[in-house]
Amino acid sequence: MKTKIIICAAGLLAILPGAICGVTPDARRDAAVEAIEKVMPAVVNIATETIVRRTRNPFEELLWEFYDPYYRRQPSRLYSLGSGVIIDEDGYLVTNDHVVRSATRIAVKLHDGREFDCDRVATSAKSDIAVLKIRCKPGEKFTAVKFAAPGDLYLGETVLALGNPFGLGGSVSRGILSSKNRRPPSANEPLDVADWLQTDAAINPGNSGGPLINLNGELIGINVAVYREGQGIGFAIPIKLVLETLSDIFTPESLKSLWFGARFKAGESPPSVAEVQPGSPAEKAGLKSGDIITRLNGKPMRSFLELVRELVSTGPQKDIRLDLLRGGAAQTCRLQLIPESEVFNEKLVQSRLGISVQPLTDETAERIGITSTDGLLITAVEKNSPAAGAGLERGFIITELDGEPATDLLKVAKHLYTKKKGETVRMQLLVTRRRGAFITVQPAVAQVDVR
CATH class of the missing domain: 2.40.10.10 (Trypsin-like serine proteases)
Structure with missing residues (x-):
């Protein structure tokens, strides 16, 4: 009987430790409260300021010239609020692209009251995701989700x-x-x-x-x-x-226009390779999908964010050693990053389509009689090239390529690089024609085979 009493008493102590010690558990502290306490230090309030510069009409231009500097319309300012969450202890955070799009200044306030300015690092309008970096002192750390x-x-x-x-x-x-x-x-x-x-x-x-x-x-x-x-x-x-999206936009290419050619899986530790671009420095170094990167130049890698930062900080044309695990076996790859402009440029466009292009300038747009400079101006067309066969001519303006704005020569060249020989690209064009003293501009569509 004595043994049973001791066992029961021991069970009671195990079940009610707080009651025996005189401490009553707080019934309010459920899983939700604990989750909030864990995450709230990583949540930030975002404030943005956007300067809107209005385009002046001809009458306003006349007043500007006559009264300047007395007649001035100050650009209006728009303010908005949003939220974000820190994803890396070095101060990288994620928010919606629409929260910070077009903002000229971005500031964040942390849960503890500290305030910082932020830089926009990478964005994706398609998925509505933006990555920001808090401007902080070297070595300053933050709570991450x-x-x-x-x-x-x-x-x-x-x-x-x-x-x-x-x-x-x-x-x-x-x-x-x-x-x-x-x-x-x-x-x-x-x-x-x-x-x-x-x-x-x-x-x-x-x-x-x-x-x-x-x-x-x-x-x-x-x-x-x-x-x-x-x-x-x-x-x-x-x-x-x-x-x-993080894996797509947080890359050496998007951060510093350095061609690496491999994408990492976000959220894994240590980081692993998701895919490798054919012909890239990563592929030439022997990197393969599924490789787990353990060290970069001897430094342990904890996350893909850290790995990409270290790649970028190494800079172009510098030797990089990657220690990795492939199927459980240790291996090493050596490579160098290449400035994208050395590969993805006008020469690549010319080699794939047979046209020479250049960005549309304000002067050229004004001469043609259009208000936008969003597009690439065709300056030459090779004879017997795919572009010539599709009817493209000197003076045409490419506004879209396969549904994407053709405003950046680098992006257009990178898109063409991914195309195989014989594949077709669809162009939205502005066709300019001179008729006496007048220039007409009409929209058009062209299908061009890649060579």
Whole structure:
């Protein structure tokens, strides 16, 4: 009987340690509270300032010339608020592209009250994701959110939306995951409602760019929109799409126009290679998809963000040693980064299509009689080239290539590099014709084979 009493007493001690010690557990501290405490230090309030310079009409130009410097219209300023979340301890954060698009100044305020200016590092209008970098002292560290595993979602699970609604500072709303994204991503379409997570957690103006987290305190999405026609319907970009976008836009190419030619899987530690571009420095060095990068020039790599930063900081034409694991076996690759302009330039466009192009300048646009400089001017067409066969002529302006704006010669050349011989590119053109003292401009479309 004595033995049974001792066992029961021991069980009671195990079950009620707080009660025996005189400490009552706080019933309010549930999983949601603990998740918020874990993530809130990584949430930032974003304030942007955009200077809007208005185009003056001819009458205004006359007043400007006559009264200058007394007649001046100051550019108007637009201010907006949003949210973001820190994803790396060195101060990199993610928000929506629409929150910071066109902003001339970006500032963030942390949960502890500290304020910093930010630089825009990389953006994707298609997925509505932007990466910012906090301007901070060397060595200063920040609390970063942890990524959830892509696809690790349960319909009906509790989710928490954190952010800065209506500019009221850090706040939290609670709901459930009502729906996952409903369709596979399309290469040429911007992401929309069918690609997003749906939640009934309140997402209001100012919440955009803030984190949607699970009860483990892991990032499962980036708040993006609220459906105004209904109640309790908010949307977030799924973590899978966020990580894919980070992998696409946070590269040596996008950061410093240095050609590396491999993409890493975001969110993995140590980082691994997602894909390798044919003919790139990475492929020539022997790098392959699935390789796990452990060290760069002897320095351990913890994340793909750190790896890309170290690649960029090495600079062009400098020896880089990558230690990696392939199938569990240790290997080494050596390579150098190449300035993109040395490869993706007018010569590449000429070699693939048979045309010489140059950026459209203000002077050329004014002479032609158009107001926009968005496009590439064709300055020469090779005889018997694919471009000549498609009817392209000197003086035509390429405004789009395969549905993408043709405003950047580098981007156009990079797009053509990915095309195989015999594949077709679709061009949107402005066709200029001189008729006496007048120049006519008409839109046109052309299909050109790549050689």
